[in-house]
Amino acid sequence: MAEASTLVLGATGAHGRHVLDALVARVTRPETITAAGRNQSRLGELASAGFSTAAVDLSDSVGVTELVAGHSDIVSSVVLEREVTYQPVTPQELQAALINTGMDGGLASFLVSLDETIAAGAFARVGDDLSRLLGRPTTGLVEGLTAGAQGLTAG
CATH class of the missing domain: 3.40.50.720 (NAD(P)-binding Rossmann-like Domain)
Known part of the structure; x- marks a missing residue:
């Protein structure tokens, strides 16, 4: 195979x-x-x-x-119902792509730093901190993305 x-x-x-x-x-x-x-x-x-x-x-x-x-x-197929292609990029390429969409450079830099922090595992701890802070159960990734996608198509 x-x-x-x-x-x-x-x-x-x-x-x-x-x-x-x-x-x-x-x-x-x-x-x-x-x-x-x-x-x-x-x-x-x-x-x-x-x-x-x-x-x-x-x-x-x-x-x-x-x-x-x-x-x-x-x-x-879960959220977008269309093809999504993964393309690995360097932090510099990500920042340039974000800025090319019209994003402010400071925000792009912040998001790239956040992405690097996530990739390093800084947020890998699983706990109920967010649920306690919100006072309700958290929404899973798929549910959140699906709701967001539906909001975009409805508007």
Whole structure:
């Protein structure tokens, strides 16, 4: 089996099925795609169809990080319902890209510093500090991004 280079997150869900079909229709060989999701039964079906598979929950940041690291293209069917390509960039390239979008240089510099701090693991501690501060349960990444994306399309 060829090494998978495209990762489809949420592949076992309704949108993921369409993303996989679209990739295969574009002559992407199933063995070059890792279909990632939570539904074990569906992952078995995808493996039988020739896809590489990975059981992962998006709330498992370590598992997702390890999975993402091995792929050149990341497709997030969970939130955007369109292809997303991962491209590693240096901090300098990130800052230049942010400024090229019209962002203030000071803000771009702050965000790059924050990104470097996150990459170094400074925020890897898991706790209930934020929930206690907010006085309510926190919103997960997928739920927050989905709500944000829906807000953009509604407005």
